[in-house]
Amino acid sequence: xxxxxxxxxxxxxxxxxxxxxEKLNVFWGLPVMAGxxxxxxxxxxxxxLWVLVPAVGSIAYRQTLFVAGAIVVLLLVLVFSYRQTINxxxxxxxxxxVAKENLGELPGLAACASLFVGYVxxxxxxxxxxxxxxxxAIPELAAFKVPIAVFLLGLMSVGNLRGxxxxxxxxxxxxxxxxxxxxxxxxxxxxxxxxxxxxPAASFEIPQGMGDITLFLLVRAYAAGCAGLTGVEAVxxxxxxxxxxxxxxxxKVLSLLALFVLLIFxxxxxxxTIFHAVPNYDVTVLSQISLQVFGNGVMYYILQIATTVILVxxxxxxxxxxxTLLSLAAGDGYAPRQFALRGGRLxxxxxxxxxxxxxxxxxxxxxxxxxxxxxxxxxxxxxxxxLSQLGMLAKWIKSGEKGRxxxxxxxxxxxFMTVVTVVIIASSKMLEGAWIxxxxxxxxxxxxxxxxxxxxxxxxxxxxxxxxxxxxxxxLEVDKHMIVIVESLNKASLKAINYARxxxxxxxxxxxxxxxxxxxxxxIKAKWEECGIPIPLVVKYSPFREIVxxxxxxxxxxxxxxxxxxxxxxxxxxxxxxxxxxxxxHSQTSYMIRRKLLHDRHIAVITVPYVLDE
Numbered sequence: 001x002x003x004x005x006x007x008x009x010x011x012x013x014x015x016x017x018x019x020x021x022e023k024l025n026v027f028w029g030l031p032v033m034a035g036x037x038x039x040x041x042x043x044x045x046x047x048x049l050w051v052l053v054p055a056v057g058s059i060a061y062r063q064t065l066f067v068a069g070a071i072v073v074l075l076l077v078l079v080f081s082y083r084q085t086i087n088x089x090x091x092x093x094x095x096x097x098v099a100k101e102n103l104g105e106l107p108g109l110a111a112c113a114s115l116f117v118g119y120v121x122x123x124x125x126x127x128x129x130x131x132x133x134x135x136x137a138i139p140e141l142a143a144f145k146v147p148i149a150v151f152l153l154g155l156m157s158v159g160n161l162r163g164x165x166x167x168x169x170x171x172x173x174x175x176x177x178x179x180x181x182x183x184x185x186x187x188x189x190x191x192x193x194x195x196x197x198x199x200p201a202a203s204f205e206i207p208q209g210m211g212d213i214t215l216f217l218l219v220r221a222y223a224a225g226c227a228g229l230t231g232v233e234a235v236x237x238x239x240x241x242x243x244x245x246x247x248x249x250x251x252k253v254l255s256l257l258a259l260f261v262l263l264i265f266x267x268x269x270x271x272x273t274i275f276h277a278v279p280n281y282d283v284t285v286l287s288q289i290s291l292q293v294f295g296n297g298v299m300y301y302i303l304q305i306a307t308t309v310i311l312v313x314x315x316x317x318x319x320x321x322x323x324t325l326l327s328l329a330a331g332d333g334y335a336p337r338q339f340a341l342r343g344g345r346l347x348x349x350x351x352x353x354x355x356x357x358x359x360x361x362x363x364x365x366x367x368x369x370x371x372x373x374x375x376x377x378x379x380x381x382x383x384x385x386x387l388s389q390l391g392m393l394a395k396w397i398k399s400g401e402k403g404r405x406x407x408x409x410x411x412x413x414x415x416f417m418t419v420v421t422v423v424i425i426a427s428s429k430m431l432e433g434a435w436i437x438x439x440x441x442x443x444x445x446x447x448x449x450x451x452x453x454x455x456x457x458x459x460x461x462x463x464x465x466x467x468x469x470x471x472x473x474x475x476l477e478v479d480k481h482m483i484v485i486v487e488s489l490n491k492a493s494l495k496a497i498n499y500a501r502x503x504x505x506x507x508x509x510x511x512x513x514x515x516x517x518x519x520x521x522x523x524i525k526a527k528w529e530e531c532g533i534p535i536p537l538v539v540k541y542s543p544f545r546e547i548v549x550x551x552x553x554x555x556x557x558x559x560x561x562x563x564x565x566x567x568x569x570x571x572x573x574x575x576x577x578x579x580x581x582x583x584x585x586h587s588q589t590s591y592m593i594r595r596k597l598l599h600d601r602h603i604a605v606i607t608v609p610y611v612l613d614e
């Protein structure tokens with residue numbers, strides 16, 4: 001039943017040979033890889049206004065365009081820089097690969113951890129912003145923000161588990177509808193004011209800000225608006241997801257991303273200034289603008305629905321980028337190797353599920369409030385941006401490649417701008433929540449180093465030299481003893497006994513029972529003699545109801561006829577229930593025994609299953 005439900009939700013498994021069909025061209029790749037950056041207009045401009053309007057009131061609208069312009073300049077620098085990254089690293093990896101190869105292990109892990117935080121927050125912020133757009137259009141749903149956001153996250157997860165190609169088809173059309181709707185909004189809004197003479201009026205009362213326009217205020221607004229630049233990294237991370245020529249297609253997607261963000265982010269910023277949008281928790285800035293431009297008609301609702309969908313689907317950028325990043329880290333030994341395995345639909349399913357769980361946790365904890373999540377958001381992404389730029393700069397400095405000076409200049413400018421941005425974001429957002437992201441990045445770096453040490457230690461202990469082969473073979477030339485764990489005499493234990501008798505002589509086999517009461521031990525002894533089983537039964541009374549310790553002590557004791565170095569096999573019967581939930585009704589004795597005994601290299605543990613009827 002579970003497999004049928006799984007096949008319905010995410011589709012039937014795909015063969016390895018079908019991986020080449022799971023690639024993206026430019027048309028399908030743009031909405032998957034660039035949705036986050038394109039959709040950022042729905043909250044990027046609003047975050048700028050959240051800083052300026054309460055502080056200086058109506059004067060804020062004169063400064064918004066300058067702040068937005070600075071953000072667009074930074075975007076263009078990043079796009080040029082990441083084009084060079086795509087050229088140099090066709091296998092993907094983005095900031096992680098660039099920093100690790102050119103700056104060293106620690107910067108590489110810091111970039112990987114920063115991207116992890118950024119991607120998770122991208123999903124949480126995008127889903128919450130999409131929910132806010134929906135509840136702005138339908139206020140009656142405002143009380144159900146968290147359930148709506150979690151439901152939308154679930155849809156995104158299922159869509160991505162279906163595979164790269166299917167997720168692209170699901171998410172592409174709404175993205176293009178949003179792009180067209182936004183361009184229509186900008187063109188109509190400008191025409192309404194400058195051609196038809198419409199006089200805008202603020203939808204809400206503009207606060208009477210008592211402060212002055214200061215450099216610090218503008219810097220804070222810039223830091224807030226930079227939340228809209230996340231997602232640029234994803235294209236360079238996921239170059240292998242594109243059809244051949246992958247690098248060329250990835251660069252086209254990156255260029256189109258820059259064009260649409262320039263038009264939509266810049267246009268929306270300008271409309272916000274002339275329509276005097278006022279940020280608040282109930283109605284988004286974009287909703288206020290579109291109400292004035294389109295009125296409460298069909299086009300308004302089309303745009304709000306498109307905004308909801310694109311914001312939710314902007315999370316797809318992370319679903320495309322993070323699982324690929326984790327697979328690269330796993331391949332290098334810095335993340336659990338399960339992240340490098342492809343699921344039934346040839347996507348990195350474990351990465352998708354991890355991303356979904358982490359983002360869902362944030363949505364619940366922060367009650368689906370976009371504005372509360374944004375302070376945690378940009379710091380991780382811009383640390384990754386900075387390490388990527390510094391890594392590429394180091395690459396060109398060391399390189400003897402022709403034209404390296406021009407490339408170094410691009411990455412040098414990018415490094416300077418992203419370093420300044422990181423300092424600005426850290427100083428202005430630290431107390432608002434950026435410290436949480438920094439702490440989590442540090443914890444992730446420590447975790448990744450711990451994972452690598454574990455894998456290195458496992459590899460060292462398992463490494464087989466030629467001299468070891470004779471030694472290991474010699475160790476195997478010893479007596480073999482079988483101990484069959486018998487909780488009671490039944491069909492499952494009898495199967496385990498028969499199995500042991502196929503592997504060793506009866507003289508080297510004992511059945512072992514642990515009794516927690518004296519009556520129980522007498523009963524099993526009597527039944528054993530009655531059945532005439534031709535191997536000895538050892539019964540140990542455990543007054544403190546211990547299960548594992550009496551067995552371990554018996555193996556070490558002189559009572560057991562093994563010598564040091566002999567091979568001992570512990571055989572455990574285990575019946576297999578028909579339904580998964582029924583497992584919780586049975587003790588996990590076999591698991592505890594395995595954990596205790598498998599630390600001894602001369603002990604093997606075998607489980608003999610006995611399948612029960614459903």
